[in-house]
Amino acid sequence: MPRIAEVRAPAEPSSPEQRARHLRILRAAARMGAEKGLERVQMHEVAKEAGVAIATLYRYFPSKTHLFTAVMAEQVDRFEESLPQPKPGTAPEDAVADVLVLASRQLLSRPALAIAMLQSANSANAAAVAGTGRIDRTFRQIVLRTLGIREPTVMDVTLIRLLMQCWHGVLQSSLNGLSSVPDTESDIRIACRLLLAPRSNAARRSDA
Amino acid sequence: MPRIAEVRAPAEPSSPEQRARHLRILRAAARMGAEKGLERVQMHEVAKEAGVAIATLYRYFPSKTHLFTAVMAEQVDRFEESLPQPKPGTAPEDAVADVLVLASRQLLSRPALAIAMLQSANSANAAAVAGTGRIDRTFRQIVLRTLGIREPTVMDVTLIRLLMQCWHGVLQSSLNGLSSVPDTESDIRIACRLLLAPRSNAARRSDA
Secondary structure, eight states, rough: OOOOOOOOOOOOOSSSHHHHHHHHHHHHHHHHHHHHOOOTOOOOHHHHHOOHHHHHHHHHHHHHHHHHHHHHHHHHHHHHHHHHOOOOTTHHHHHHHHHHHHHHHHTSSSSHHHHHHHHHHHHHOOOTTTHHHHHHHHHHHHHHHHHOOOOHHHHHHHHHHHHHHHHHHHHHHHHHHHOOOOHHHHHHHHHHHHHTTTTTSSSTTTTO | OOSOOSSSOOOOOSSOOOOHHHHHHHHHHHHHHHHTTTOOOOOOHHHHHTTTHHHHHHHHHSSSHHHHHHHHHHHHHHHHHHHOOOTTTTTTTHHHHHHHHHHHHHHHSSHHHEEEEEEEHHHOOTOOOHHHHHHHHHHHHHHHHHHTTTSEEEEEEEEHHHHHHHHHHHHHHHHSSOOHHHHHHHHHHHHHHHTTTTTTTTTOOOOO
Protein backbone atom coordinates (compact mmCIF):
# COMPACT_ATOMS: atom_id res chain seq x y z
CA MET A 1 0.00 0.00 0.00
CA PRO A 2 1.29 3.50 -0.78
CA ARG A 3 1.66 5.61 2.32
CA ILE A 4 -0.87 8.31 3.10
CA ALA A 5 1.06 11.53 3.65
CA GLU A 6 -1.69 13.39 5.53
CA VAL A 7 -5.14 12.54 6.81
CA ARG A 8 -6.73 15.98 6.82
CA ALA A 9 -8.15 17.31 3.53
CA PRO A 10 -6.71 20.76 2.80
CA ALA A 11 -9.04 23.73 2.19
CA GLU A 12 -9.46 25.24 -1.29
CA PRO A 13 -9.60 29.02 -1.82
CA SER A 14 -12.95 30.25 -3.19
CA SER A 15 -13.41 34.04 -2.79
CA PRO A 16 -11.12 36.49 -4.66
CA GLU A 17 -9.55 37.47 -1.30
CA GLN A 18 -8.85 33.83 -0.50
CA ARG A 19 -7.33 33.26 -3.93
CA ALA A 20 -5.09 36.31 -3.55
CA ARG A 21 -3.94 35.05 -0.12
CA HIS A 22 -3.38 31.56 -1.53
CA LEU A 23 -1.23 32.97 -4.35
CA ARG A 24 0.72 35.15 -1.87
CA ILE A 25 1.55 32.00 0.09
CA LEU A 26 2.73 30.16 -3.05
CA ARG A 27 4.91 33.10 -4.15
CA ALA A 28 6.44 33.44 -0.66
CA ALA A 29 7.12 29.68 -0.54
CA ALA A 30 8.76 29.80 -3.99
CA ARG A 31 11.03 32.69 -2.94
CA MET A 32 12.02 31.00 0.31
CA GLY A 33 12.44 27.58 -1.31
CA ALA A 34 14.78 29.09 -3.93
CA GLU A 35 16.81 30.73 -1.19
CA LYS A 36 16.95 28.03 1.49
CA GLY A 37 15.89 24.65 0.09
CA LEU A 38 13.09 22.42 1.36
CA GLU A 39 14.56 21.35 4.67
CA ARG A 40 15.40 24.83 5.93
CA VAL A 41 12.09 26.44 4.96
CA GLN A 42 9.96 26.88 8.10
CA MET A 43 6.18 26.99 7.79
CA HIS A 44 5.91 29.89 10.26
CA GLU A 45 8.38 31.93 8.20
CA VAL A 46 6.35 31.32 5.03
CA ALA A 47 3.22 32.53 6.89
CA LYS A 48 5.05 35.65 8.05
CA GLU A 49 6.53 36.39 4.60
CA ALA A 50 3.09 35.95 2.98
CA GLY A 51 1.35 38.04 5.67
CA VAL A 52 -1.11 35.33 6.72
CA ALA A 53 -1.81 33.62 10.03
CA ILE A 54 -0.06 30.29 10.58
CA ALA A 55 -3.48 28.61 10.96
CA THR A 56 -4.47 29.90 7.50
CA LEU A 57 -1.30 28.47 6.00
CA TYR A 58 -1.91 25.04 7.56
CA ARG A 59 -5.58 25.08 6.49
CA TYR A 60 -4.50 25.27 2.84
CA PHE A 61 -1.25 23.29 3.14
CA PRO A 62 -1.14 20.70 5.95
CA SER A 63 2.55 19.98 5.24
CA LYS A 64 5.57 21.23 3.28
CA THR A 65 4.87 18.41 0.81
CA HIS A 66 1.43 19.90 0.11
CA LEU A 67 2.90 23.41 -0.06
CA PHE A 68 5.70 22.69 -2.55
CA THR A 69 3.57 20.37 -4.67
CA ALA A 70 1.15 23.33 -4.99
CA VAL A 71 4.06 25.67 -5.82
CA MET A 72 5.03 23.28 -8.64
CA ALA A 73 1.42 23.02 -9.89
CA GLU A 74 1.18 26.81 -9.99
CA GLN A 75 4.48 27.15 -11.86
CA VAL A 76 3.44 24.53 -14.41
CA ASP A 77 0.16 26.44 -14.93
CA ARG A 78 2.06 29.70 -15.47
CA PHE A 79 4.43 27.95 -17.86
CA GLU A 80 1.48 26.66 -19.87
CA GLU A 81 0.00 30.17 -20.14
CA SER A 82 3.26 31.58 -21.50
CA LEU A 83 3.94 28.65 -23.84
CA PRO A 84 5.54 29.86 -27.09
CA GLN A 85 4.25 28.62 -30.47
CA PRO A 86 6.52 25.95 -32.02
CA LYS A 87 8.87 27.37 -34.68
CA PRO A 88 7.46 26.67 -38.17
CA GLY A 89 8.99 23.59 -39.77
CA THR A 90 9.99 21.98 -36.45
CA ALA A 91 9.16 18.27 -36.19
CA PRO A 92 6.52 17.79 -33.46
CA GLU A 93 8.79 15.69 -31.20
CA ASP A 94 11.55 18.30 -31.54
CA ALA A 95 9.03 21.03 -30.65
CA VAL A 96 8.24 19.08 -27.45
CA ALA A 97 11.98 18.81 -26.76
CA ASP A 98 12.30 22.62 -27.21
CA VAL A 99 9.51 23.13 -24.64
CA LEU A 100 11.08 20.72 -22.13
CA VAL A 101 14.54 22.27 -22.57
CA LEU A 102 13.02 25.72 -21.92
CA ALA A 103 11.19 24.43 -18.83
CA SER A 104 14.38 22.70 -17.64
CA ARG A 105 16.40 25.91 -17.96
CA GLN A 106 13.82 27.78 -15.90
CA LEU A 107 13.82 25.03 -13.25
CA LEU A 108 17.60 24.64 -13.12
CA SER A 109 18.07 28.41 -12.74
CA ARG A 110 16.69 28.02 -9.19
CA PRO A 111 18.08 24.60 -8.21
CA ALA A 112 17.09 24.65 -4.53
CA LEU A 113 13.48 25.42 -5.48
CA ALA A 114 13.53 22.78 -8.23
CA ILE A 115 14.73 20.15 -5.74
CA ALA A 116 12.06 21.21 -3.22
CA MET A 117 9.28 20.96 -5.82
CA LEU A 118 10.42 17.65 -7.36
CA GLN A 119 10.98 16.02 -3.97
CA SER A 120 7.56 17.15 -2.78
CA ALA A 121 5.73 16.12 -5.94
CA ASN A 122 7.58 12.76 -5.93
CA SER A 123 6.67 11.97 -2.36
CA ALA A 124 3.12 13.31 -2.60
CA ASN A 125 0.46 10.65 -2.53
CA ALA A 126 -2.03 11.07 -5.37
CA ALA A 127 -5.06 10.50 -3.14
CA ALA A 128 -4.01 12.95 -0.43
CA VAL A 129 -2.30 15.81 -2.27
CA ALA A 130 -4.43 17.63 -4.84
CA GLY A 131 -1.62 19.20 -6.88
CA THR A 132 -0.17 15.84 -8.00
CA GLY A 133 -2.90 15.04 -10.53
CA ARG A 134 -3.04 18.65 -11.73
CA ILE A 135 0.69 18.74 -12.56
CA ASP A 136 0.34 15.58 -14.66
CA ARG A 137 -2.77 16.86 -16.47
CA THR A 138 -1.23 20.23 -17.31
CA PHE A 139 1.98 18.56 -18.49
CA ARG A 140 -0.11 16.31 -20.75
CA GLN A 141 -2.00 19.30 -22.18
CA ILE A 142 1.27 21.10 -22.91
CA VAL A 143 2.73 18.10 -24.77
CA LEU A 144 -0.49 17.32 -26.67
CA ARG A 145 -0.89 20.92 -27.78
CA THR A 146 2.75 21.07 -28.92
CA LEU A 147 2.35 17.79 -30.81
CA GLY A 148 -0.89 19.07 -32.38
CA ILE A 149 -2.92 16.10 -31.09
CA ARG A 150 -6.55 16.95 -30.25
CA GLU A 151 -7.90 13.49 -29.59
CA PRO A 152 -5.21 11.48 -27.82
CA THR A 153 -5.26 7.68 -27.90
CA VAL A 154 -4.55 5.58 -24.80
CA MET A 155 -1.05 5.04 -26.24
CA ASP A 156 -0.49 8.82 -26.57
CA VAL A 157 -1.37 9.26 -22.89
CA THR A 158 0.99 6.42 -21.93
CA LEU A 159 3.86 7.84 -24.00
CA ILE A 160 3.44 11.29 -22.46
CA ARG A 161 3.39 9.79 -18.95
CA LEU A 162 6.64 7.93 -19.70
CA LEU A 163 8.18 11.09 -21.14
CA MET A 164 7.28 13.05 -17.99
CA GLN A 165 8.78 10.35 -15.76
CA CYS A 166 11.92 10.26 -17.85
CA TRP A 167 12.18 14.06 -17.83
CA HIS A 168 11.87 14.17 -14.04
CA GLY A 169 14.70 11.62 -13.81
CA VAL A 170 16.90 13.64 -16.17
CA LEU A 171 16.28 16.81 -14.11
CA GLN A 172 17.00 14.96 -10.88
CA SER A 173 20.34 13.73 -12.28
CA SER A 174 21.24 17.22 -13.30
CA LEU A 175 20.28 18.64 -9.89
CA ASN A 176 22.33 15.93 -8.16
CA GLY A 177 25.41 16.90 -10.14
CA LEU A 178 25.37 13.62 -12.08
CA SER A 179 25.06 15.23 -15.52
CA SER A 180 26.15 18.49 -17.11
CA VAL A 181 23.76 21.02 -18.69
CA PRO A 182 24.62 20.03 -22.32
CA ASP A 183 24.16 16.33 -21.43
CA THR A 184 20.84 17.13 -19.75
CA GLU A 185 19.56 18.91 -22.84
CA SER A 186 20.81 16.23 -25.20
CA ASP A 187 19.19 13.51 -23.03
CA ILE A 188 15.86 15.37 -23.17
CA ARG A 189 16.02 15.57 -26.97
CA ILE A 190 16.83 11.85 -27.32
CA ALA A 191 14.04 10.89 -24.87
CA CYS A 192 11.49 12.96 -26.85
CA ARG A 193 12.46 11.40 -30.20
CA LEU A 194 12.39 7.83 -28.88
CA LEU A 195 9.41 7.98 -26.53
CA LEU A 196 7.19 9.98 -28.90
CA ALA A 197 8.02 7.89 -32.00
CA PRO A 198 4.80 5.77 -31.90
CA ARG A 199 2.43 8.73 -31.20
CA SER A 200 -0.91 8.66 -33.05
CA ASN A 201 -0.11 11.47 -35.50
CA ALA A 202 3.44 10.35 -36.33
CA ALA A 203 4.25 10.14 -40.04
CA ARG A 204 3.72 6.53 -41.16
CA ARG A 205 6.85 4.75 -42.34
CA SER A 206 6.69 3.67 -45.97
CA ASP A 207 7.43 0.06 -44.98
CA ALA A 208 4.77 -0.11 -42.20
CA MET B 1 25.02 24.60 -8.09
CA PRO B 2 23.75 21.29 -6.74
CA ARG B 3 23.58 21.23 -2.98
CA ILE B 4 26.18 19.37 -0.98
CA ALA B 5 24.34 16.99 1.34
CA GLU B 6 27.18 16.39 3.79
CA VAL B 7 30.67 17.75 4.23
CA ARG B 8 32.29 14.85 6.08
CA ALA B 9 33.57 11.92 3.98
CA PRO B 10 32.14 8.65 5.31
CA ALA B 11 34.48 5.78 6.28
CA GLU B 12 34.75 2.61 4.18
CA PRO B 13 34.93 -0.86 5.79
CA SER B 14 38.24 -2.69 5.15
CA SER B 15 38.78 -5.64 7.53
CA PRO B 16 36.43 -8.69 7.43
CA GLU B 17 35.03 -7.64 10.86
CA GLN B 18 34.33 -4.15 9.56
CA ARG B 19 32.65 -5.52 6.45
CA ALA B 20 30.46 -7.84 8.56
CA ARG B 21 29.46 -4.92 10.80
CA HIS B 22 28.78 -2.75 7.73
CA LEU B 23 26.53 -5.44 6.26
CA ARG B 24 24.73 -5.88 9.61
CA ILE B 25 23.95 -2.17 9.58
CA LEU B 26 22.59 -2.31 6.02
CA ARG B 27 20.39 -5.33 6.82
CA ALA B 28 19.06 -3.70 10.00
CA ALA B 29 18.31 -0.48 8.10
CA ALA B 30 16.50 -2.44 5.36
CA ARG B 31 14.33 -4.25 7.93
CA MET B 32 13.49 -1.04 9.76
CA GLY B 33 12.93 0.94 6.56
CA ALA B 34 10.49 -1.72 5.33
CA GLU B 35 8.62 -1.57 8.61
CA LYS B 36 8.57 2.16 9.38
CA GLY B 37 9.51 4.21 6.33
CA LEU B 38 12.33 6.72 6.03
CA GLU B 39 11.02 9.45 8.28
CA ARG B 40 10.31 7.25 11.28
CA VAL B 41 13.59 5.31 11.17
CA GLN B 42 15.88 6.63 13.93
CA MET B 43 19.64 6.31 13.54
CA HIS B 44 20.10 5.22 17.18
CA GLU B 45 17.55 2.43 16.69
CA VAL B 46 19.41 1.19 13.60
CA ALA B 47 22.65 1.14 15.64
CA LYS B 48 20.93 -0.82 18.42
CA GLU B 49 19.31 -3.30 16.02
CA ALA B 50 22.64 -3.87 14.24
CA GLY B 51 24.53 -4.18 17.54
CA VAL B 52 27.00 -1.36 16.82
CA ALA B 53 27.85 1.87 18.62
CA ILE B 54 26.08 4.97 17.35
CA ALA B 55 29.49 6.54 16.58
CA THR B 56 30.31 3.56 14.34
CA LEU B 57 27.05 3.98 12.46
CA TYR B 58 27.68 7.69 11.87
CA ARG B 59 31.26 7.04 10.80
CA TYR B 60 30.02 4.90 7.91
CA PHE B 61 26.77 6.77 7.25
CA PRO B 62 26.76 10.46 8.19
CA SER B 63 23.01 10.74 7.39
CA LYS B 64 19.92 8.66 6.58
CA THR B 65 20.45 9.67 2.94
CA HIS B 66 23.88 7.99 3.00
CA LEU B 67 22.46 4.97 4.85
CA PHE B 68 19.53 4.26 2.52
CA THR B 69 21.52 5.02 -0.63
CA ALA B 70 23.96 2.33 0.59
CA VAL B 71 21.05 -0.03 1.32
CA MET B 72 19.90 0.44 -2.27
CA ALA B 73 23.43 -0.07 -3.66
CA GLU B 74 23.72 -3.32 -1.68
CA GLN B 75 20.33 -4.57 -2.89
CA VAL B 76 21.20 -3.77 -6.52
CA ASP B 77 24.48 -5.71 -6.07
CA ARG B 78 22.61 -8.72 -4.64
CA PHE B 79 20.08 -8.52 -7.47
CA GLU B 80 22.92 -8.56 -10.02
CA GLU B 81 24.43 -11.69 -8.42
CA SER B 82 21.11 -13.56 -8.62
CA LEU B 83 20.27 -12.36 -12.11
CA PRO B 84 18.51 -15.12 -14.11
CA GLN B 85 19.59 -15.95 -17.67
CA PRO B 86 17.22 -14.53 -20.32
CA LYS B 87 14.73 -17.12 -21.63
CA PRO B 88 15.94 -18.46 -25.01
CA GLY B 89 14.31 -16.73 -27.95
CA THR B 90 13.46 -13.56 -26.00
CA ALA B 91 14.25 -10.33 -27.85
CA PRO B 92 17.03 -8.46 -25.97
CA GLU B 93 14.85 -5.44 -25.10
CA ASP B 94 12.12 -7.77 -23.81
CA ALA B 95 14.72 -9.61 -21.71
CA VAL B 96 15.65 -6.25 -20.15
CA ALA B 97 11.95 -5.58 -19.52
CA ASP B 98 11.66 -9.01 -17.80
CA VAL B 99 14.58 -8.09 -15.52
CA LEU B 100 13.11 -4.69 -14.65
CA VAL B 101 9.65 -6.17 -14.01
CA LEU B 102 11.26 -8.73 -11.65
CA ALA B 103 13.23 -6.00 -9.85
CA SER B 104 10.07 -3.85 -9.65
CA ARG B 105 8.09 -6.68 -8.06
CA GLN B 106 10.79 -7.16 -5.44
CA LEU B 107 10.90 -3.43 -4.74
CA LEU B 108 7.12 -2.96 -4.64
CA SER B 109 6.73 -5.91 -2.24
CA ARG B 110 8.30 -3.66 0.45
CA PRO B 111 6.92 -0.24 -0.55
CA ALA B 112 8.09 1.71 2.52
CA LEU B 113 11.65 0.49 1.96
CA ALA B 114 11.42 1.20 -1.78
CA ILE B 115 10.30 4.78 -1.07
CA ALA B 116 13.11 5.22 1.47
CA MET B 117 15.75 3.98 -0.97
CA LEU B 118 14.48 5.93 -4.01
CA GLN B 119 14.07 9.16 -2.03
CA SER B 120 17.56 8.80 -0.59
CA ALA B 121 19.21 7.92 -3.90
CA ASN B 122 17.32 10.78 -5.61
CA SER B 123 18.38 13.36 -3.09
CA ALA B 124 21.94 12.05 -2.77
CA ASN B 125 24.56 14.29 -4.30
CA ALA B 126 26.91 12.36 -6.56
CA ALA B 127 30.02 14.00 -5.16
CA ALA B 128 29.15 13.45 -1.50
CA VAL B 129 27.39 10.07 -1.41
CA ALA B 130 29.41 7.11 -2.67
CA GLY B 131 26.50 4.73 -3.35
CA THR B 132 24.98 6.94 -6.07
CA GLY B 133 27.55 6.20 -8.76
CA ARG B 134 27.70 2.53 -7.80
CA ILE B 135 23.94 2.05 -8.26
CA ASP B 136 24.14 3.54 -11.76
CA ARG B 137 27.17 1.45 -12.73
CA THR B 138 25.64 -1.82 -11.53
CA PHE B 139 22.35 -1.02 -13.25
CA ARG B 140 24.29 -0.38 -16.48
CA GLN B 141 26.15 -3.70 -16.14
CA ILE B 142 22.87 -5.57 -15.62
CA VAL B 143 21.28 -4.05 -18.71
CA LEU B 144 24.39 -4.47 -20.91
CA ARG B 145 24.78 -8.11 -19.88
CA THR B 146 21.09 -8.78 -20.56
CA LEU B 147 21.34 -7.09 -23.96
CA GLY B 148 24.50 -9.06 -24.74
CA ILE B 149 26.54 -5.89 -25.38
CA ARG B 150 30.22 -6.19 -24.40
CA GLU B 151 31.55 -2.96 -25.84
CA PRO B 152 28.93 -0.27 -25.29
CA THR B 153 28.92 2.87 -27.44
CA VAL B 154 28.34 6.33 -25.94
CA MET B 155 24.77 6.05 -27.25
CA ASP B 156 24.25 2.71 -25.45
CA VAL B 157 25.32 4.33 -22.18
CA THR B 158 22.97 7.28 -22.80
CA LEU B 159 20.02 4.99 -23.60
CA ILE B 160 20.59 2.94 -20.46
CA ARG B 161 20.78 6.09 -18.35
CA LEU B 162 17.49 7.31 -19.82
CA LEU B 163 15.92 3.90 -19.21
CA MET B 164 16.99 3.95 -15.57
CA GLN B 165 15.59 7.44 -15.09
CA CYS B 166 12.34 6.44 -16.74
CA TRP B 167 12.12 3.26 -14.64
CA HIS B 168 12.64 5.24 -11.43
CA GLY B 169 9.79 7.53 -12.46
CA VAL B 170 7.50 4.59 -13.23
CA LEU B 171 8.28 3.04 -9.82
CA GLN B 172 7.67 6.36 -8.09
CA SER B 173 4.25 6.69 -9.74
CA SER B 174 3.36 3.22 -8.65
CA LEU B 175 4.52 3.87 -5.08
CA ASN B 176 2.51 7.11 -5.00
CA GLY B 177 -0.66 5.27 -5.97
CA LEU B 178 -0.75 6.97 -9.38
CA SER B 179 -0.59 3.75 -11.40
CA SER B 180 -1.72 0.15 -10.91
CA VAL B 181 0.64 -2.87 -10.97
CA PRO B 182 -0.42 -4.00 -14.51
CA ASP B 183 0.02 -0.41 -15.80
CA THR B 184 3.43 -0.21 -14.13
CA GLU B 185 4.59 -3.42 -15.81
CA SER B 186 3.18 -2.44 -19.18
CA ASP B 187 4.85 1.01 -18.91
CA ILE B 188 8.20 -0.68 -18.19
CA ARG B 189 7.85 -2.91 -21.27
CA ILE B 190 6.98 0.04 -23.53
CA ALA B 191 9.87 2.11 -22.15
CA CYS B 192 12.33 -0.74 -22.82
CA ARG B 193 11.17 -1.22 -26.41
CA LEU B 194 11.26 2.48 -27.26
CA LEU B 195 14.36 3.59 -25.37
CA LEU B 196 16.49 0.58 -26.39
CA ALA B 197 15.48 0.67 -30.06
CA PRO B 198 18.65 2.44 -31.30
CA ARG B 199 21.09 0.30 -29.23
CA SER B 200 24.32 -0.71 -30.98
CA ASN B 201 23.44 -4.39 -31.45
CA ALA B 202 19.82 -3.85 -32.59
CA ALA B 203 18.79 -5.70 -35.73
CA ARG B 204 19.14 -3.32 -38.67
CA ARG B 205 15.91 -2.48 -40.45
CA SER B 206 15.79 -3.65 -44.06
CA ASP B 207 15.08 -0.09 -45.21
CA ALA B 208 17.85 1.52 -43.16
